[in-house]
Amino acid sequence: MQPETFIIVNPTAGDGLAQKRWKNFETDLKNNQIPYHAVITEYRNHATEFISEAVSSGYTRFGVFSGDGTLNEVLQGIFKEDHVKSDDLKLIFFPAGSSCDFEKKFKHKRSWIDRIQAEDSIAIDIFKVECKDFSGKQISRYIINNSSIGIISLANEKFNSVSGFTKKIKQMSVDAGAVICGLKAITQFKPFQAEMLIDKVKIPMQYLSNTTIFKTAYFGGDMSYGVDTVQDDGLLSVVWLEGTSRLGLAALMPSLFTGTVLNKKLAHFRTCREFELHTEDSVILETDGENIGTPPLKYTILPKALQVII
Known part of the structure; x- marks a missing residue:
């Protein structure tokens, strides 16, 4: 039975x-x-x-x-x-x-x-982030899809709290709702200065618009980084977007829906097993669609950690 x-x-x-x-x-x-x-x-x-x-x-x-x-x-x-x-x-x-x-x-x-x-069932990777919650307490969180810091986490905050006419639009089309929330976020966003470490190799301090760490390239409906992730390779994928103007961010949105953003000069891609981000600026951390805290951040991969039935 x-x-x-x-x-x-x-x-x-x-x-x-x-x-x-x-x-x-x-x-x-x-x-x-x-x-x-x-x-x-x-x-x-x-x-x-x-x-x-x-x-x-x-x-x-x-x-x-x-x-x-x-x-x-x-x-x-x-x-x-x-x-x-x-x-x-x-x-x-x-x-x-x-x-x-x-x-x-x-x-x-x-x-x-x-x-x-x-x-x-099949065994898939998941990953973990260590960060601070909004009260400043050190926490860790397991992640199955993706995690963003920057413009995407700000847009996510708006996406999860839509109401009225925008909520009805989101119910009819996730992509349309994501565009509306993304444009609202762009009007309030400014780049943040951060230092990154990829497998302990330091990336010099620079201004960023967003950083996403992921095992799932898709987010916010049909937006995608265009990366064909492997679910059991023991690697994290990382994309960061250099700091740019609000107009520059708006111009990037179509390439997220076509999965071609990595063709842009502002976009960078790496794979790793460990990733860290440090910043003194005020920025929100999002994990699997929920905003949970703030930097400093440390991500680690947990290879083949979960059995799933697909």
């Missing part, structure tokens, strides 16, 4: 569209007589609490019916000291949010019903 899957559902994902999607999927689960236990998140970090309790109770199969933010919360509950709490643990993602960048990692994907019935 197939083991029961513990499913965490965030009904507010996709600006509330996930609630209807869950009702339809739950009907499919019942029609196919698939054993599951579902819980509904009600507040931020609720998914972390749910998953921690479920792991302690002996569950090993977990479904996450949400967007990337809730998926990130789940990571925090299944890892301890850079290792999963159970070697038998397998994770299944059901993309019900707005962007769902995690889903874009993989070219060959099963239907949701086929995923939850599957037994085979």
